[in-house]
Amino acid sequence: MQNMLTVVANTLKGGAKINGSRVVVSARSFADLTPQASFDIKRCDLHRLDEGPSVQTVLTREDGLRYYRTMQTVRRMELKADQLYKQKIIRGFCHLYDGQEACAVGIEAGINPTDHLITAYRVHGYTYTRGVSVKEILAELTGRKGGIAKGKGGSMHMYAKNFYGGNGIVGAQVPLGAGVALACQYQAKNEVCVTLYGDGAANQGQIFEAFNMAALWKLPCIFICENNKYGMGTSVERASASTDYYKRGDYIPGLRVDGMDVLSVREATRFAADYCRYGKGPILMELQTYRYHGHSMSDPGVSYRTRDEIQEVRGKSDPITMLKDRMISNNMASLEEIKDIDAEIRKEIEEAAQFATSDPEPPLEDLCNHIFFNDTPFEVRGTSPWVKLKSIS
Amino acid sequence: MAATRLFLRASPVKSSLTGLTGGVRGSLGLTLLKLSPDCTAQPTAPRRHAAHFTFHPDPVPTQYGPTQKMNLFQSVTSALDNTLAGDPTAVIFGEDVAFGGVFRCTVGLRDKYGKDRVFNTPLCEQGIVGFGIGAAAAGATAIAEIQFADYIYPAFDQIVNEAAKYRYRSGNMFDCGRLTIRSPWGCVGHGSIYHSQSPEAFFAHCPGIKIVVPRGPVQAKGLLLSCIADQNPCIFFEPKILYRAAVEQVPTEAYHVPLSQAEVLQEGSDLTLVAWGTQVHVMREVAAMAQEKLGVSCELIDLQTILPWDTETVCKSVVKTGRLLISHEAPVTGGFAAEISSTVQEECFLNLEAPISRVCGYDTPFPHIFEPFYIPDKWKCFEAVKRMINY
Incomplete structure (x- = not known):
């Protein structure tokens, strides 16, 4: 009877076209699956910290599957974006996140939805983990009305609640993040701000201005450097006098974390968030990660690194494969259900792409809207004499 | 008549997916931004925008010696090549310039002149310009690249407060006249907010610098060489939509097109x-x-x-x-x-x-x-x- 119920429940839960025999198989294995397991994770390098995050963590089956689903969705979404770009349906500048999924997913798992997050232009993954649907992300990329920024922003400009985007200028978002953290401190709701930047941006002057202010005023800010080894086409060794990015806050304590392991990222983020919530001031994290695509769509990504290097990372430390293997080898998930999840994701992405290519573009009036805040519409200067456009916000 | 035309233009944009507007130059912008043959799109893909202009090449210049067919980025490379060959103090630096730059303007120069003369900088525009001012003040011919004109704003302070006023505020004891800042400029077909701006007017409010924008390869080379030779800091904005679209017969030797002359x-x-x-x-x-x-x-x-x-x-x-x-x-x-x-x-x-x-x-x-x-x-x-x- 128990088994019967599980079968029914799973059929309902799955929703996809699953044939009867497979459901029985997976249901049988579900019953035997381990609900949770403990894993060893890599010890973080520490800077000005006596103690780092724990080297062991417990992963529940439910969380594991959720992380898997999220990372895989981001991966598939990026590959779809790549395809749409090559078909010239997505235009403009487009920076893909595949390879770095463990960072976005691990960070989101380590903070609360009420916490704040701001990042640079490689933004699709964070937009998804902050709660925006694939449909709205792809529609933004194709410049359609249903996009998350009404189709007006495009790849680098996506925003959601407690998610401040989506910033195109290298390093410019970091002082903003410190400002958001100042607001968190002032409002005393025990929230933190996660401020992300890349290894390339780490050399911008304004980052250090932000560090100073954050440390001076003990702001609850987690500065995170996603070190994917290359700032555009220049490797970190060629661009940075010190590649110990976790130490570059000097007086700000730091951690170096394995950014390819979602569990390491989650643990480190929890640790950092706790640190900030205790009122100890800012903390810096370096996530060592890797991007599979080039810097942007105009960069094939193989002129400054070898194809072998990319293949090696894919083979040995792909964040999605690593999590999947962990779960399967510990009997926390069955291959069948992973396959089912993959099939569901594929369907979701296809549907989203369908929407993103069929939704209408925003109306022409939208060209002038949202320039200023204004109560009554104002006429925008320069628009042609036969189409007077007004701006409304 | 013009009004109708505008609305006609509107409709293809709205129905852009159903295959549309031809125009030989339909994919100009994209071609230009594409660095790799790997990413060339399928030939059947719909073209979304036709370019808004047709490039008119200049007549072949005869007064500067032999010419060669070049597009705008190659003519810039040629000008830089002439400069590095003729001026041992000349250095070129910027984000990714050692590999040729995102628009291929410095292709081959590092291999030809060495990595001490053509080198990459970190991503720090303010630092790049400040560094250039220092190098120029100490006697080097400094040629800095800002990857897009849209990224020049972090360097605004260095350009406006330091570069432009150095000569004036030191009573002519110091200057950075040997500094030239190159930067891709203007619309490109699909560049959006941060890859399309034309910021010349911001700098035009600032006495002490020169601002130059060429219309094609022949002019680009002559004007760039004039900027480099000029004893004032210059900003040279290169229309990025023309990098590949504009092709002319360009003299291979160095020549100057005078500044401040329309x-x-x-x-x-x-x-x-x-x-x-x-x-x-x-x-x-x-x-x-x-x-x-x-x-x-x-x-x-x-x-x-x-x-x-x-x-x-x-x-x-x-x-x-x-x-x-x-x-x-x-x-x-x-x-x-x-x-x-x-x-x-x-x-x-x-x-x-x-x-x-x-x-x-x-x-x-x-x-x-x-x-x-x-x-x-x-x-x-x-x-x-x-x-x-x-x-």
Whole structure:
């Protein structure tokens, strides 16, 4: 009877076209699956910290599957974006996140939805983990009305609640993040701000201005450097006098974390968030990660690194494969259900792409809207004499 | 007529997916931004935007020796090549320039001249310009690249407060005249907010620097070499949509096209058209349309140097024609057209037959999918011509 119920429940839960025999198989294995397991994770390098995050963590089956689903969705979404770009349906500048999924997913798992997050232009993954649907992300990329920024922003400009985007200028978002953290401190709701930047941006002057202010005023800010080894086409060794990015806050304590392991990222983020919530001031994290695509769509990504290097990372430390293997080898998930999840994701992405290519573009009036805040519409200067456009916000 | 045309243009954009607008130059922008043959799209893919202009090559220059077919980025490379070969103090630096730069302007130079003369910097625009000022002040010919004109703002302070005022504030004891800042500029077809801006007017408010925008490969090489040789800090904006689209016969040896000298590209008697960069090619078509459809003879001037600009050539022309139309991609309010308009109004008030017209970008941020509406295309300019003639 128990088994019967599980079968029914799973059929309902799955929703996809699953044939009867497979459901029985997976249901049988579900019953035997381990609900949770403990894993060893890599010890973080520490800077000005006596103690780092724990080297062991417990992963529940439910969380594991959720992380898997999220990372895989981001991966598939990026590959779809790549395809749409090559078909010239997505235009403009487009920076893909595949390879770095463990960072976005691990960070989101380590903070609360009420916490704040701001990042640079490689933004699709964070937009998804902050709660925006694939449909709205792809529609933004194709410049359609249903996009998350009404189709007006495009790849680098996506925003959601407690998610401040989506910033195109290298390093410019970091002082903003410190400002958001100042607001968190002032409002005393025990929230933190996660401020992300890349290894390339780490050399911008304004980052250090932000560090100073954050440390001076003990702001609850987690500065995170996603070190994917290359700032555009220049490797970190060629661009940075010190590649110990976790130490570059000097007086700000730091951690170096394995950014390819979602569990390491989650643990480190929890640790950092706790640190900030205790009122100890800012903390810096370096996530060592890797991007599979080039810097942007105009960069094939193989002129400054070898194809072998990319293949090696894919083979040995792909964040999605690593999590999947962990779960399967510990009997926390069955291959069948992973396959089912993959099939569901594929369907979701296809549907989203369908929407993103069929939704209408925003109306022409939208060209002038949202320039200023204004109560009554104002006429925008320069628009042609036969189409007077007004701006409304 | 022009109104209908605009709305006709609107419809393909809206139904962009159902395969549309041909135009030989439909994928200009994309081609230009593409560095790799790997990412070339399928030939069947729909073309979303036709380019808003047709490039008109200059006649082959004969006075500077043998020429070679080059596009705009190759002519820039050629100018840099000549400089590095002839001036042992010359250095080139910027983000990714050692590999040739994102627009391929420095391809091969590191291998030819060594990595101590052509080198990458970290991503820090303020640092790049500041570093350039120091190098130039100490006697090097410093050529800095800012990867996009849109990224120049972090360096705004260094350019405006340090570079432009160095000579003045030191009573001529120090200067950074050997500094040249190159930067890709202007619309590109799909560049959106941060890859399309034309910031020349911001810098035009700043005495002490020179600002130059070329219209094609021949001019680009001559003007860039003049900027490098000039004893003042110069900003050289390269229209990025022309990097691959513009092809001309360019002299292989070094030559100079004088700064602060506008060029009259076509003589006319009824109306003066002033533009720079990509917009010159739009204006050429406008002049042809005006002649053909209205029998109006236009005089076309490429301003070339934005600061200090050639008031004489422009005013002389307006005295003759009595009408002036200025066009640029940057937003209309506070754009450089305003400065030209004001000066011409003072100098040529009694000669004017119609109010001076400006056809420019809208007062909005540079829009993503609305780019075809935003840019001052030939139809908007032509409409302005009609209004001025009928005034």
